[in-house]
Amino acid sequence: MPGRPQPTYKPRNTALGDASRERAINSATIDPLAMWAIILFPFGIVPMILGFIAHGRCQRTGRGGKGLAIAAMILGMITTIFWMAFIVAILHFWLGLGGEAATLVLLG
Numbered sequence: 871m872p873g874r875p876q877p878t879y880k881p882r883n884t885a886l887g888d889a890s891r892e893r894a895i896n897s898a899t900i901d902p903l904a905m906w907a908i909i910l911f912p913f914g915i916v917p918m919i920l921g922f923i924a925h926g927r928c929q930r931t932g933r934g935g936k937g938l939a940i941a942a943m944i945l946g947m948i949t950t951i952f953w954m955a956f957i958v959a960i961l962h963f964w965l966g967l968g969g970e971a972a973t974l975v976l977l978g
Contacts, residue, residue: 901928904935907942914953918946 907920921943928936 899933900938901931901933901935903927904938904942908938908945911942911945912949914946914950916946917942918950921946 901924903920904924907917907924910920911917921939921941924939925936925943927933928939
């Protein structure tokens, strides 16, 4: 009707306050650095560094992805240990320390 003012939209009050709603929205979004850390876990040291940074950002901003950051740090540590052992083994045999010396040790 032309003479009546149109009702304005007013959002309903919910049980969540503004701060709680913002925390819920932030925790629903995953920190991109945490995602990159878990994607790059085969590269050892890189996901450990990214995981530490992402974990701090998740705690500071309240975003999700804290579990991904922790998983990336753990997988990065395991991968780093694996790569270090692999490189030591390759160098050991490449430099000739594992060829005849290992055979002599095995044969007595």
